[in-house]
Amino acid sequence: MASVTIPAAADFHVHLRDGKMMETVVPTVRQGGVSIAYVMPNLVPPITSVDMALAYHARLQALDPSVVFLMTLYLSPAITPEVIVAAAATGKIAGVKSYPQGVTTNSDAGVVDYESFYPVFAAMEEHDLVLNLHGESPSRPDNDITILNAEESFLPTLLDLHKRFPKLRIVLEHCTTAAAVEAVKKCGPNVAATITAHHLYLTVDQWAGQPHHFCKPVAKLPSDRQALLEAATSGNPKFFLGTDSAPHPRGAKEGSSCAAGVFTQPYAVQYVATAFDREGKLDKLRAFVCEFGRAFYKTVEKGWEKEENVRRDGIVLEKDPGVEVVREIGQGDLKIVPFKAGEKVWGLRWL
Helix, strand or coil: CCEEEECCCCCEEEEECCCHHHHHHCHHHHHHHHEEEEEECCCCCCEEEEEEHHHHHHHHHHHHHCCCEEEEEECCCCCCCCHHHHHHHHEEEEEECEEEEECCCCCCCCCCCCHHHHHHHHHHHHHCCEEECCCCCCCCCCCCCCCCHHHHHHHHHHHHHHHCCCCCEEEEEECHHHHHHHHHHHHCCCCCEECCCHCCCCHHHHHCCHHHCEEEEECCCCHHHHHHHHHHHHCCEEEEECCCCCCCCHHHHCCCCCCCCCCCHHHHHHHHHHHHHHCCHHHHHHHHHHHHHHHHHHHHHHCCCCHHHHHCCEEEEEEEEECCCCCCCHHHHCCECCCCCEEEEEEEECC
């Protein structure tokens, strides 16, 4: 199959930063074939109020009004049941993101104890906001948790939250292990998972020593990568695209302390199409990047998108001649190296 025509994609996990970096990154959302983006709240300071989320939304919308930006709040003591009620009423805030304290970029204010947030989760269940879980347990001097088993160690927390709040829609973000895939499958229909573009390619060998492949959670074993590929191409609606595209300046990636994040936004759908093509599963691409995430988040039902617009606003992906991923994006100190820089991927054009 030399070309594929599908509706514009939906990316349910993006990092768009703020300030000058935001101005550099936001134009690449649509470049990557995406028309609706679910925006993470781990700015500095984090998005911990409705007013902050709405102000951030306005800044994003001003840069590209053609993209639908869905906002999230950063789970912290500032998030109360009353805040959840107010957030749901805005029509722009779709969920709350949980970061375990200290496990990834800008997570110092993250969660230590989930039990203290049970009233918040109950309010989210009642008002139909999504709980987005960064599914890793923090490592401490007194435990045996490392970046390689942090995700699997977290899975009992996922299962417990689902049991306590069965009507709460939960997304286990950026799965990296076969164990996570199986845990999500065991849960009811209100639990889903995002899979990134880069985790369809990487294993531990590809990021060890390659700073631009380093992210949290880290890529794991070849068997884990295969489990992700099988889940993404399975046609199971529990699994859909969330790129976790996370831009960092080249200096922050290549410096003495490597920042966690892989930048995939400008070629998001092209990376996935290339991976699906290698698996012989291009027929599953549309569901994974366009349909399953929108259905889980109820984007049409909640009025964020119109069904006729989704159908009309399409993209064409072409294997040949394809395109070469640029070496850098941005200027000066904000230069970002995209995933697979210099390599060939499928081409993309908007209808």
